[in-house]
Amino acid sequence: MKITRRGLLKITGFSIVAMTALPRMALAARNTLRGLRTGIQPGNKTRLVIETANRPSYSLSYPENQLVVTLSNTGANTTVKPKLATDALVSKISQSQVGDKLQIVADLKKPISEISKSSILLLEPNGDNDYRLVLDFVAGAPSATYTTSAATQTTAITAARKYIVVVDAGHGGKDPGCIGRGGTREKDIVLSVAKKLKSKLDSNGFKTYLTRSNDTYLKLAERASIAEKRKADLFISLHANANPSRKMKGFSIYTLSEKASDEEARKLAEAENAADKIGVEGFTEFEENIRIALSSLQQHAVAEMSEEYANGCAKSFKRASIEQQPGPDVRHAPFAVLRSTIPGALLEIGHLSNSAEEKLLKSDKHQNKIVDAIVKSVKNYNFEV
Ligand SMILES: [Zn+2]
Numbered sequence: 001m002k003i004t005r006r007g008l009l010k011i012t013g014f015s016i017v018a019m020t021a022l023p024r025m026a027l028a029a030r031n032t033l034r035g036l037r038t039g040i041q042p043g044n045k046t047r048l049v050i051e052t053a054n055r056p057s058y059s060l061s062y063p064e065n066q067l068v069v070t071l072s073n074t075g076a077n078t079t080v081k082p083k084l085a086t087d088a089l090v091s092k093i094s095q096s097q098v099g100d101k102l103q104i105v106a107d108l109k110k111p112i113s114e115i116s117k118s119s120i121l122l123l124e125p126n127g128d129n130d131y132r133l134v135l136d137f138v139a140g141a142p143s144a145t146y147t148t149s150a151a152t153q154t155t156a157i158t159a160a161r162k163y164i165v166v167v168d169a170g171h172g173g174k175d176p177g178c179i180g181r182g183g184t185r186e187k188d189i190v191l192s193v194a195k196k197l198k199s200k201l202d203s204n205g206f207k208t209y210l211t212r213s214n215d216t217y218l219k220l221a222e223r224a225s226i227a228e229k230r231k232a233d234l235f236i237s238l239h240a241n242a243n244p245s246r247k248m249k250g251f252s253i254y255t256l257s258e259k260a261s262d263e264e265a266r267k268l269a270e271a272e273n274a275a276d277k278i279g280v281e282g283f284t285e286f287e288e289n290i291r292i293a294l295s296s297l298q299q300h301a302v303a304e305m306s307e308e309y310a311n312g313c314a315k316s317f318k319r320a321s322i323e324q325q326p327g328p329d330v331r332h333a334p335f336a337v338l339r340s341t342i343p344g345a346l347l348e349i350g351h352l353s354n355s356a357e358e359k360l361l362k363s364d365k366h367q368n369k370i371v372d373a374i375v376k377s378v379k380n381y382n383f384e385v
Helices: 005-020 150-160 186-203 220-229 263-273 284-293 296-319 355-362 364-380
Strands: 031-041 045-052 058-061 066-071 090-098 101-108 120-123 131-137 164-169 207-210 234-241 252-256 330-333 344-351
Touching: 031 090, 031 101, 045 066, 045 090, 066 131, 120 296, 164 186, 164 220, 186 207, 186 234, 186 344, 186 364, 220 234, 234 364, 252 263, 252 296, 263 330, 296 330, 296 344, 296 364, 344 355, 344 364, 355 364
Parallel strands: 164 207, 164 234, 234 344, 252 330
Antiparallel strands: 031 045, 045 131, 058 066, 066 101, 090 101, 120 131, 252 344
């Protein structure tokens, strides 16, 4: 059937009218359950995987000896037979339809405590797999609130949970970072921006920690491990750039990858990683620990979430009309400070090697503009995946 442009417009117009008359939830496509399975991960962790046709939106609750995963706008699927690993903590999985929500009820052999955000992954479809919600947990003492009903518990978690952001001001102490022609030091600019960012994020309902709040030197691995210790949901490392060409200006945003996306990104990572050569010890040991802690599945998920944040952040900077360095929105390079289990990005907020931008970066007005753009990007980031 041939649909003319005019005909298509007419059909679209009609659909919109028809849809506005429907309840709100009907606007989103109904999700379908595709698979349920458990497995055992290193460290005797039980892994529960819930596979769905569309990106799931979920909440968790912990009634006695159960883990309940509630999927919004999802229908039960009786053709899905759970595959259960014998050594896992889950003895049985059942489905129960509650209105438009589907509850996946996992009966547990032993109680578990609340599953931390860092142990919950959402993976995009790849190969033969659909969307996968992946939950890792071990046996452990439940908190007193766990006996409350599923509904109450869900509300309690939502109300109590503040997303944790760790903001890292690059360099510091004996490491000035790059220095502008007018003598402006990277370590001072990024610390000033980091402090402003912390106060604005906190006032927007986030719990923000700084890796450094004064002029001190920290190794790259220490910065990453602060994010780990704080169980951060997001890690933002702030830097300012220098380029051999004094004309070069603008911000650029990076995520971690083993291979640099371009020669410039590779050189930049080398320059930023060189901060550690100022200290005595390397970060090989820390890196090794992280490598062991991260399964390839998790690495993939952390990379994906970082990419999502970085893209949103680039958009936010552009919307604020902050000058962008020519090139792709997000670049990749092996930055040591980004080596962790926490999704994050490294932001080069501008060039100190460019006189005009050096002046801008020193001004409170421009720093606030950058801070506002970052706050927006954090607010828009989908923490709940
Ligand atoms: Zn730097």
